[in-house]
Amino acid sequence: MRLRMVVEWSKGSPFRYAWKEGHLALVAVDQPAPVNYGLIPGLINPADGEEVDAVFLGPPLFPGTEVEGEVMGMVWLADGDHKILLEAQGQGPSPREAQELLAWFHRSRKPLVLGPQEARDWLEKLLRG
Template sequence: MRLSMVVEWSKGSPFRYAWKEGRLALVAVDQPAPVNYGLIPGLINPADGEELDAVYLGPPLPPGTQVEGEVVGMVWLADGDHKLLLEAEGQKPGPGEVQGLLAWFHPSRNPRLLGPGEARNWVSGLLRG
C-alpha cells in the first residue's frame, strides 16, 4: 500500500509547521524531530478528528514536501493517535531511527511498533469509513 504525505516537520529541525488549507504555517519551535513528520491529506484519524499523522523514514525533507511511500508499519499509541510509517521503495530506515521515534513519545502513551500488515489493515478500515 502506497500513500502520499505532506512533511510538516523535517527530520533534525526544531521548526514545526502545520499544513492547513494547502499552506504551511509555523506553529512552534521545539526539540528537533527524529524523523520527517507530517500528515496524509484527506485521511481522518477518528481518535482526534484530524488528518492522519505520518512519518517518512529516511533523510531530511523540507517542510511542504509531498512525498509518496510504502506503508511499512505504524506507531500504535494508547490514545489512538497512531502514526503511519512510510518509506521509499528499497530504502531502509537508518540505525536507531525507529527506536528514536518510539522514544520521542511520552511513556504514558505506551508507544509500540506494529508491522506493515497491521498498519495496512488499520488504514483499510479508515478508507472504508
C-alpha cells in the same frame, strides 16, 4: 500499499509547521524531530478528528514537500493517534530509527512499532469509514 504525505516537520529541524488548507504555518519551535513528520491529506483519524499523522523515513525533507512512500508499519499509541510509517525503499525502520521514534513519544502513550500488515489493516478500516 503506497500513500502520499505532506511533510510538516523536517528531520533534524526544531521548526514545526502545520499544513492547513494547502499552506504551511509555523506553529512551534521544539526539539529537533527524529524523522520527517507530517500528515496524509484527506484521511481522518477518528481518535482526534485530524488528518492521519505520518512519518517518512530517510533523509531530511523540506516542510511542504509532498512525498509518496510504501506503508512500512505504524507507531501504535494507546490514545489511538497512531502514526503511519512510510519509506521509499521499502525496508522499514532500522532498530536505531525505531528506538529514536519510540523515545519521541511520552511513555504514558505506550508507543509500539507495528508492522506493515497491522498498518494496512488499520488504514483499510479508516478508508471504509
